[in-house]
Amino acid sequence: MTKTYLRIGEPDAPVRLLAFHHAGGSATAYLPLAQDLRPGCESLLFELPGRDEGEGALRARDFEDAVARLADDFRAAVDRPSVVLAHSMGALLAHRLVGALPAQRRALVRAVVVSAARSPRSAAGHATMPQAPFVARTRESVLSDLRRFGGCPPELFEDEQLVEHFVDVLGHDLHLADTYAPADGHHAGIPYHVWYGTEDETLAPDDLHSWAECGPDTVTLRGFAGGHFYLLEQPEARLVLRDLLNGAADAP
Template sequence: MGEAAGVASPWIRRFHPSADAPVRLACFPHAGGSASFYFPLSQALAPAVDVITLQYPGRQDRRHEAGIGDLHDLADVLVEELRPWTDLPLVLFGHSMGASLAFEVGRRLEREGITPVALVASGRRAPSRHRDEYVHQRDDEGLVRELKELSGTEPGVLGDEELLRMILPAIRSDYRAAETYKYRPGSDLSCPVHALVGDKDPKVTVDETRSWADHTTGPFELTVFDGGHFFLAPHAAEVNRILADRARAHVRSTAGA
């Protein structure tokens, strides 16, 4: 588990602690995802970047806890959990639902006077670009079909009926949070935003991704990858480089100042 200021939290995972890193990366998993999804990323960036990953309730060691089906409520909780980790400059990175969640956490941090180094939003349309989606209302078979189509869940999990039955409530809760999320106009971000998208993603278009520019007064950058919703896997090296560059840019600017 993650531990900051001497307090362990079930919400935080820190796979490769980097005590001397000058910057920290906080990773927000996709709907149905767990902290371990980002283990390879943490391994790749350590020790230059201290990587922490959020672990939502309802999965893995938290499988007996109820999920939180409202993204705004989840963001409120995560701000409290992440506050002790803001002793270092913080880059926020989220994929799919995690991108919306990272955005909402970033907004809340900025309202407290804590400006993230950057937000890297992956595989998710901009907050103001709403779609009516109802996957969370499907029966279990329909939900599993969605997971198979997006190819973001381990095949071994989808083939294990007992394990699948155990995690489906958490996945449904995540989908409910993602699909019922409504952007609340107000203060957005002032930090740089870098949006990533797969050009064949059925969940988000390049145009919907480009609208992330409307949610920051800082610089905006868009990178389009060849691939679907989980383009992260085949393009892991390039995604890792983008995240490392965001972290290093802050270190360089601080050194220059």
């Protein structure tokens, strides 16, 4: 079976970063971040199928299908102290996967960072449960989201074929969020860090604060300068992530 992640760093590293990309994105967006982390850290950058041209048939049918495709590789990856980093829609996938881990593996998750993400409670409240992509959302609305969230170079919008590809990928990824429903899971004992951009207009305060109601014992909120994609632009966030990885490596 094809692996669902990109691997960066030494396979025998004592600590791992397990990262999940945003809707419409890919693992490669996090390569600069992964390459800038502490020595002795291996990064596994998870990726949903169907990112490239001609791969539409490979995409997950709905949220549960996406979780099922990632679950085996994620479970196997948590075989040493790990920090989970998940941005935007990727946070819903990571939260579900962490909560489904066997107890011995779950004990190795030293921290979960959910970045620029609605909480499970908030996401469930927004889910419309369409039967297929582009039923509840139109291509025009998805294009508007692509512009509103940012993260794309301006020249992308000058290439109609490229725009159509990204609208298609983003629309199918948003379908995963539209078909999200909460599920039972175990998150007690894992510190959660809720990060956000202080200029991110796509999130309401309750989207962030209600992470405290979704299972973790400890939830710490932290804002960074920037918008929805502050994580890829803000050096301070990388420094804080390094500290979390150092703590994970040093913990008994």
